[in-house]
Structure formats: structure tokens, C-alpha cells
Amino acid sequence: MAQAAAKRGASLFALNALNSQLQQWRGIRVKVLKNNLDQALALMQRKMQSSGIERLIKNEQIRHIKNSEKRVLAKKNLERKIRSRDLARKLKAILVQKVRGL
CATH class of the missing domain: 1.20.5 (Single alpha-helices involved in coiled-coils or other helix-helix interfaces)
Structure with a gap:
């Protein structure tokens, strides 16, 4: 029983890691529901932070x-x-x- 739960947890972790890699590869997509742009922007910002794209963009900025x-x-x-x-x-x-x- 515990082994099955551990395998399920490991597979979920692997899927989550794979999902974040795919998000970085495909970009981030956010749907705007009911013309609520503020909510969509907040969701996009959260997704960017969690996927690490924001960090990559910040590191790519060329400045002295x-x-x-x-x-x-x-x-x-x-x-x-x-x-x-x-x-x-x-x-x-x-x-x-x-x-x-x-």
C-alpha cells in the first residue's frame, strides 16, 4: 500500500517537472475569462514565477x-x-x- 502511494507520488512529481519543462518550451498561455484582464495578468505572473521563466528573463537582460x-x-x-x-x-x-x- 505504501509502495503504491510512493510510486504515485513519484510519478506525480515527474509529471509536474515535465509539465514545467513543457511550459518553458511552449511558453505560457492564459485564458481571459469574462473580459477580466487583471485576473488573467495575475495568473500569468504566478505561472511565470512558478515555471522559472521570470528568472530566465531577468538573467538574460544585458546590462552593466x-x-x-x-x-x-x-x-x-x-x-x-x-x-x-x-x-x-x-x-x-x-x-x-x-x-x-x-
């Missing part, structure tokens, strides 16, 4: 980045990588302990 801003971004990226590695190391240690039965 000051050296001080580059240093700040580099420092943030480095901190993010270090946190990610530390978290991965901690999770691996926990999983190893569980597998070994400690």
Missing part, C-alpha cells in the same frame, strides 16, 4: 554590472554552494546511519 555587485553576487553564490554541500553531507551521514542501523 558593477564590480562591487559582482563581488556580492559571487559571495552569495559561494555561500549557497557551501550550505548546499554541508546539507548534502549531513543528509548522507544520516542516511548511512539509518542503513547501518545505528
